[in-house]
Amino acid sequence: MIDATILSVFLILPLVGAILAWILPERPNAQKTISVSVSIGLLAASILLLIQSVLAQKAGFLLRERIPLLSDWGIAWHVGVDGLSIAMLFLSALVQFAASVVAAPKERVRAYHSLVQLLFVGVNGTFLALDMVFFYTFWEIMLIPMFFLIAIWGGDDRKRAAVKFFLYTMAGSMGMLLVILVLHYKIPAEGVTVGVRTAEVQEQMTVERDGTAQIYDLAILSPDAGGKLAPVQASEIVKGSKSSLSVKILPNFDLLHWKLLAPYWANLRVWGFALAPLALGLLFIAFAVKVPVFPLHLWLPHAHVQAPTAISVVLAGILLKLGVYGLIRVAWPIFPVAALDGATMFAWIGVISIVWGAMAALGQSDFKRLVAYSSISHMGFCVLGLASATSQGISGAAYQCVSHGLSASLLFLLVGCLYDRAHHRRVDGFGGLAQIMPTFSAFFLFAAMVGVGLPGLAGFVGELSSLLGAWSNAATRVAGWVAASGVVLSAAYLLWTVKRVLYGPLRHSEQRAFSDLTITEWAALSPLAVLSILFGVWPGILQSALGPVSASLASHMAWVAGLVRGS
């Protein structure tokens, strides 16, 4: 078993990389080597974790570490990984690798590479954090490098795009901050005692030296003969002989404690208003901006068009996934009842994103903008799956994150290849490239097919699971039916693009001089392509990591809802 210290690798490695890239003299190759080496290190670490997770197939945390920092305020350095965060860390490392390998800007190389590494400190930190203070901190850390990466190395309208990106995300995270503070202050100083499920305890339990059981660093209590709560022996929980279990939670920022408090939040009222729907709404907006969903998506096409290729890859490949991750990790577990109450609304938000994004993609003439809108459309499936709050739907959302990470990265890399050669991004400025660049064309068709959701490629599994999830919940069923039209629309805009760009006679004769893919482009593209096939042909690998986590969340939500609605 690997120790939990491996988790700090995901933060320290890019941080060291950032410092090294900054202090070394400005030589593009030196900085690039650092970036690539860091990403390979992260890739190795995440593959190690992924193998562990696939073999373990457990819903709980594989590795977890909690060091109290400011005990008075209940702040602790609490990090941990389960199947979901491991899959995301893997995707993050993969995207970082692809983004580091492709051509980087030629000027201010030191700053560029440092900022990219810093960005990944934020990304990985968010995937690791289990304490809301750190979750929020990492979430915000991500913003600053991204802002500068767009604002300095972007296109002509880069400043406005960067400001827009920043303001949208900031406006969203303000709400998150408010929710975090309110929740913290709503835990009374003497603590709250809440009932917990035996199943959840069994999943997450650690055994103390004296034989008592603990979850999330909290003693598990059960009424003794005198009716007073007393610590329970681990063996009794394993046997399932205790009918009622409780934990007492003191004021803190711990995400997992807040998850256990879900029944408490659901009944809480603030100034006469029910807290949960309002707080969930704010959290949903904070995360939905990142996903992004209609109508909070307007920053994305702008940012993508202005960002340099590698940054577009990072943006689409991993940054958007943080929104979905936040919903799965924070919003849904803490406010399950409100999420289930709003299922129909959330599902329709997802469906509108699917359809609107696809229709907008149909009407684009700018290549990058087209791929950006396709991202909005594809990420809609994540929201749909999540809205259903079923095992299928949640794992579908997570799976779609990975598959879209692969397909969108591929597409942005390929658009970047074209831009490097033609120095423009107009879709109608190309035609018949299959004759000139056969390997490029094969990759492009492949990436489009991943996006289309062709079975046998990763995109299909996520879409299928999301749809099955949506159909399994009465509140999201009709939305799920409409969402299936996405399979037509995605084929329409992606294959139409394929047709216009790759096929037919060569439209611009000067493009005859275009070279096919270079070695570095190959190196960036092929891992993504291989994984798209692997995760499509054999979804069991990824599903072993994602499935248990999704099922556990779905059952948590159903249990809390039953508890709250029953009372």
Next chain:
Amino acid sequence: MNPILSALIGLFLPLAVSVFGTFTWRKWGKALDLLSVGALLVGAIATCLGAIELGQSGASVSTSVPWLWFEGTGIVFSLGIHLDALGAMMLFVVQALGFLVLVFSRWYLHDDRFYGKFFASFSFFVFAMSGVVVAPGLLQAFICWELVGLGSYFLIGYWHDKPEASQDPEYQANKPFYATGLIESKLSPSSAQFKAFLVNRIGDFGFLSGLALCAWVVSTWSGFHGGDPLSWSTLFGAVAAGAFGKVTFLGFSGAALLTLAGLLVFLGAMGKSAQFPLHVWLPDAMQGPTTASAIIHAATMVAAGVFLTARIYPMLTPEALVAIQWVGAITAFVAVTIACVQWDFKAVLAYSTISQLGYMMLGLGSGAEAGGYGAGVSHLFTHAIFKCMLFLGAAAVIHALHGIQDLNRMGGLAKKMPLTALATGIGTLAILGVPGFSAFWSKDAILAAASAKVSIASVNGDCTFGALIPWILGLGTAGLTAFYMSRQWLLAFWGKGRDAHAVDHAHDPDKPSVIVLLVLALFSIQAVWTGSLNPASEHSWLSGLLATPLGGLHATAVGLPEELSRVIHIQTMVATLVLLVFGVGAAWFLYAFLPSQGERTAQWLRRDPPTNLVWQWLANLWFIDKAYDWLFVEGLGRRGGKAVAQADLSKCFSLDRTIDEAAGLTGWAGRFANFFQSGRSGAYAGWTLLAVFGALAIVLLYK
């Protein structure tokens, strides 16, 4: 041979060849052809042996591995192999026809610039279709279904660098006035492949929804205890146990919900099997190599839809069957009328395929008790053989004429390429339904089934005039089929060459290809199928074999007394024979007799008058393609897309404007703050004093 093993060979040998070929076809194209031909030969032999062993045991075999599962739900979707008599037979036909077509393609494409690519794509296509055939459940059927779509995408867009006809000045200068009826006037291969994929995706929308609906209903059914909810046995078990009666969706429940599920899946079949109104992709798919059309239109792709409909038969309610019957009848009729005015050799065959597929659906929709199931499936097999042969014959003709597909420039080819003319002639007789040839038996069975359905309804006392219409459309189609197929054969092979320059150097294909044609011709003769030349023989070994999987389904109408059933069959036979004579006679009169009566008549006849409204209506394909172009391509796609994109970009959303203004606001706030920080100490003192007094005032007032 173990049937499972044979299926594995049939699946993975072509797949291996196609994967290998994808990476190597540019270098080793010339070696790839033998590799893929060999793979399919092995596959055909293996699946034949497997089918024989399965036929002897009479049972079905299946095996599967878990593929995708959802913790906590008990759902474990599996992939695997399920073989029964129907599947084993179909698998063998796919492999065997694939082998024959590839042998032919070696000659047909020998000097093509993408030579090796064809064999790689083709092998993939055969793999995907085999996957549909052996699917143990609805999910694998869908997965391989999509892969079939991908295979067709590759094959149709084979010559991907060809221009659109509208952008080809040379073509525009020389195009004949009747060009509306010519395939080559329409789309480039790359547009055709896009169109095929997209139209199929509309069907797949239905398939996917139907699949999700079934998965939901079955997995919440009390009899479901984990496993694959979409495997045939679980799904049909749930249907039989009334699982659909316990849930409601959009007001549908019970039989209505089951009908909805069946029709949603059938929508997928409508896409692949080119049923009206999703038939529009198929004629354009003619842009692929003709040998690709031979397999797409025979045993794969279009057959997949009919095969799927046969597979899901236990979940099709009577209401769903009525809809299927109507769809089939309308498809058959619409396509046959269009085929009558086509001047493109391949276009005639394309619409002929659509029309024959309509027949199969008409048969299936007539219901098992009317004998429709056996009839529809039998026609699937007989049609696969003779249509494959007709397309290969077309390939031979087009190759001999160096790419000319215009019937107007043919004629007299029988003397130049006698063996092709013979084989194609047998194929034409087969599709006509002439006694002694294969479709006589299977097509009559379909029409008899449609008629028997009406009889059953009248026996039950709920016969309406509307119920007669599918049967009438089917009969009309039979007559028109006789007309357009003999028209095609006469225009191409009969009389004198109208374009001497093109026709003079025509010759038969090389020996292996001719043998392929003749083998297929042999299998278009009825005796091979029924074991007897008796035209009324119904108890063929094929229908017997096919009847086993679903038990009690038979080509004869089991829902009627034997006497009545026999009468219906004889009536149908007489009716179709009369129509046949009229159809062939009309074609002979117009396209063989009159042209021999002088050049002027011939000239006038070849030019179907463009002013004729009926001709306009048919040559413009009932304006269906035009309407779709206007509604969906121009309207929804181009304009809708532009409108949405415009709306999104033009910041019509106040939110985006607010954010932009917020960015401005910070600047404004900065300037505001600047005002207080002028740097003059006097001003600072003043502001401080003001603040102190203000604070004092507030404290005093509110004390």
